[in-house]
Amino acid sequence: KKPVIIDTDPGIDDAVAIAIALHDETLEVRLITTVAGNVSLEKVTNNALKLVRFFEMDVPVAAGANRPLIKEAIDASNVHGETGMGGYDFEEPDESLLLKEHAVTAMYKEIMNSEQPVTILAIGPLTNIALLIRLHPEVSDNIKEIVMMGGSTARGNAGVMAEFNVFADPEAAKIVFDSDIPLVMVGLDIGLKALVYPEDSRIIKGMNETGDMIYQLFQHYRGGSLRKGLKMYDSTAVGYLLNPDMFEIAETYVDIELNGPLTKGCTVVDLKGYLGKAPNAKVAVNIDTAQFKEWFVASIGKCK
Numbered sequence: 153k154k155p156v157i158i159d160t161d162p163g164i165d166d167a168v169a170i171a172i173a174l175h176d177e178t179l180e181v182r183l184i185t186t187v188a189g190n191v192s193l194e195k196v197t198n199n200a201l202k203l204v205r206f207f208e209m210d211v212p213v214a215a216g217a218n219r220p221l222i223k224e225a226i227d228a229s230n231v232h233g234e235t236g237m238g239g240y241d242f243e244e245p246d247e248s249l250l251l252k253e254h255a256v257t258a259m260y261k262e263i264m265n266s267e268q269p270v271t272i273l274a275i276g277p278l279t280n281i282a283l284l285i286r287l288h289p290e291v292s293d294n295i296k297e298i299v300m301m302g303g304s305t306a307r308g309n310a311g312v313m314a315e316f317n318v319f320a321d322p323e324a325a326k327i328v329f330d331s332d333i334p335l336v337m338v339g340l341d342i343g344l345k346a347l348v349y350p351e352d353s354r355i356i357k358g359m360n361e362t363g364d365m366i367y368q369l370f371q372h373y374r375g376g377s378l379r380k381g382l383k384m385y386d387s388t389a390v391g392y393l394l395n396p397d398m399f400e401i402a403e404t405y406v407d408i409e410l411n412g413p414l415t416k417g418c419t420v421v422d423l424k425g426y427l428g429k430a431p432n433a434k435v436a437v438n439i440d441t442a443q444f445k446e447w448f449v450a451s452i453g454k455c456k
């Protein structure tokens with residue numbers, strides 16, 4: 153099994169991605185770390201614990217950064233609701249799974265103690281990963297790759313040109329992209345194509361307990377509209393881990409705009425090589441939407 157750490161800010165689409173990752177037989181999710189993003193650190197950590205309890209899995213959770221490195225915090229409660237995961241009445245979380253140590257320390261230990269290189273699935277702002285790289289640069293030797301949902305090869309959703317996870321903490325994203333750790337970027341433009349329509353959510357609803365739970369979260373998710381399709385951003389990153397053939401990938405250089413008053417947080421994806429730099433990321437440039445849908449529904453079908 154592939155050892156995985158999920159760094160997340162649940163988040164309705166995070167919840168779906170976590171469900172799929174936890175139930176896949178080829179992955180071993182060893183740790184879930186949380187980062188302020190969609191809502192506050194306290195809320196996203198509580199949500200992660202609720203999910204672990206719901207799935208009856210003993211995966212430890214560690215709380216990480218409560219704000220970005222430099223920028224003021226933003227949130228996306230307009231998309232995910234005030235609690236970040238509204239719409240389902242979860243049981244109170246099992247606090248015993250919450251580690252006392254900071255997410256960055258927990259990740260460091262997990263990575264250094266792992267007999268196999270660890271994959272990081274990053275589906276929130278990149279603050280924790282950037283801190284990890286700066287505090288413990290030696291981790292790079294035992295990270296297989298970072299697969300992130302974030303950035304965009306096209307336009308943005310948090311600004312004209314910036315996607316939420318990168319826009320929330322652009323300096324952190326810059327550290328990650330400059331780190332030389334193998335990196336896969338599955339961006340906003342891919343998520344915009346990975347849509348779940350009413351007929352799909354009806355199938356999901358009847359499948360199992362997880363399907364029912366997700367169906368209820370979907371009624372509160374403003375990441376698209378039920379009728380025009382809900383955007384499964386974070387699941388596309390899990391999709392890359394589990395079924396990379398769904399994607400068309402370009403190895404290319406990506407830089408993060410940190411200064412432009414109109415473009416701060418934009419991922420500058422140099423597909424044509426204007427900047428003359430060596431590639432630092434594999435960037436998903438297209439997704440087979442029919443395959444995605446089939447994979448997505450089948451994956452929910454494997455859940456509790």
Ligand code: BDR
Binds near residue numbers: 163276385
């Ligand atoms: C990303 O932003 C968040 O709101 C979602 O959970 C996803 O990680 C999409 O831009």
Ligand code: CA
Binds near residue numbers: 162
């Ligand atoms: Ca997220």
